[in-house]
Amino acid sequence: MKEQNFLDNLVGVFGHPAAENPGVVIQEAAFKDMGLERWRFLTIDVDPGKLEDAIAGLKAMKMKGINCTLPHKIEVLKYLDEISPSAKLIGAVNTIVNDNGRLFGDSTDGKGFMESLRNAQISPEGKRVVILGAGGAGRAIGVELAMAGAQHITIVNIPQDEKMAESLVDILNTKTKTKAEYIPWTGDYKVPAEAHILINATPIGLYPNVDDKPNVDYETVRPDLFVQDVIPNPAFTPFLDEAKKRGARWNTGMGMLINQAAINIKMWTGKDPDKEVMTKAFKEVIG
Template sequence: MAKNFLSQLVGSFAMPAAENPTVTMMEAAFRHHDMDWRYLNCEVSRGDLCDAVWGAKAMGWAGFNCSVPHKVAVIEHLDGLGQSAEIMQAVNTIVRRGDKLIGENTDGKGFVQAMRTVIDPKSKTVVLFGAGGAARAVSVELALAGVRSIRVVNRTAERGQGLVDLLNEKTPTSAELHVWDKTFQVPLGTDITINATTIGLYPDVDGRLDLDISSLTPGMVVADGIHNPPRTPLIKDAEARGCVSLDGLGMLVNQGVIAIKHWSGVDVDAAVMRKAVEDVLS
C-alpha cells in the first residue's frame, strides 16, 4: 500500500451490511494491539462482486473477508487459492500477496479450534446440516482433524452429494448424504451435531432446524455456526436435552484471529475480540 495512506485497509464483503459485529471485533483487536489498520464493512450484491474485488485490489487493500452469499462465487475473481481453500472450493478470507489476491478459508480452522475446547474431533461421528460454503469449510477441516464419518444433511440432493463426493475423494473421512425432505432424527451414537446453515441467523432469530429434538442425547456435542444471536433455538434446545453446546462466537472470533494473522502477521488477543462481540450482541 502507498506510504501516504494512514491505515492499512481490510474489510468484509457482506449482504446486507447492517448488523455485522465483525467490524467491532476486528477494530477492537487493532486498537488493543496499536495497529494502524481499519476494517470496513461493504454491502456487495451478487452482480457487483467482480467490481468489488477489483476495486479492493486497485485501492491497495491488504485483504478482505467474504460472507454469505459470496464464499464460493468470489473464487473466479481471485488469482489463486490456499491449500485448504482449494480442497473446499470455498473462501472467506482474501489476502493480498504482492500483486495477487489469494483466497484462504479461516472458517473451518476457527471452528475446529473452538470445537477442541469441548471435544477432540478425532475418530468422532458427525451429523452436519447444510452443504454451502460454511459447511464445506467446517467439514473439510473436521475431516483433516480426523473425524471418522460425516453425514451431510441437505435439502438439495445435488449440492449435498457434491460435498459428500469432495469429502470422500479429497479427505480421509467417510461421508454420506441424507436428503433432508422431512424431520430429521440424529442417529443414535452420533458424537457431534452441527448446524452449518443460515437457519436461526438474525433477523430470523426464531428459525429452527427441522429436527427431532428428542434425538439429541445427553452428552452429545451440539454446535451452531450462527453467531448472531449466539444463543440460537438449537443451542437452547440442546442444553435442555443435556447436550454439550458450542455457540458460533468461538468460530467467529477464531477465524478473525487467523485472518488478521494472514493479513498482518500479528497474533491478536482472542479474548479482546470475543468481549467486543459479546458487548455488541448483548
C-alpha cells in the first residue's frame, strides 16, 4: 500500500510589514519544480515585540525553518541555540533551520549579494564602497565585501541609529583587513569622487513606498560608479532610475533575493533549486 502522508513541511518569513515580501513566489515555484509537493512557504507578519511568541509558534508547529526580515534580523539572535561564525561576525541572522527544536541561525543576505555582484562582473577587491544603511542587510553586505578584499567601506546611517553603524564599523576595522568609517546621514549624501560602488541597503523604495528614494545628492552619481539596490519589490527603483539617468552601471535587488533564497532552500531541504525557475516566477509576478 502506498504510504499516506499529508503532513505539510512549513517554512516562511517573519517580518513587519510582510505583505510586500515576494519570497513565497520564488520559494513555492522552486518547491513545485523540485517535486516537493507538501512544502509550504508562509508569509507571516510579526509585530515588533512579538518575535519571542513567533519563535515559540515556530517550534510548536515544528516548522522546518524561517527567514527573518525587517525588523527582526538582529533581535532574533537571542532566541537561537547556535549561530554560524559569519552570522556572529555580522551580528544578524536572516535564515533559521529548526532541527527538532534546536534553532540554528545563519546569514545568507551577504552571500546572495556577493553572487549577484559576481554575476554583474563586479569585483570589490581593492575598491572603495559606500553602503547606505547599517541594518541586517547592510551588516551582512559590509562583512562579505570586507572579506572579499574591499579597500575601504563607508557606512552612511541616520544619527538615531549611530550605535548600530559604529558597531559595524568597529567589526570591519578590527575583524577584517578593510578600513571603514561611519558618516552620519543628515541631508542629501554626496557620493565621494573616489567611490567605486554605491549600495542602498535600506528599505527605502520598498513596496508600497515605490516612489521613495534615499536622500542622496544624485548629481554626485557618476557614469563610472556601480550602483546596487537591495530592494526586490519593485525590481527597478527610483534609486536605480537616478543612476541610469546619469549613465552609471546598476543592478537590481532581484539577483540577491534569488541567490539567498536558493541558499535557504538548500539549508532546509538539502536540495539545490533551479534558480532559472525562481527568476521566471519572480518576473511573472513582479515584472
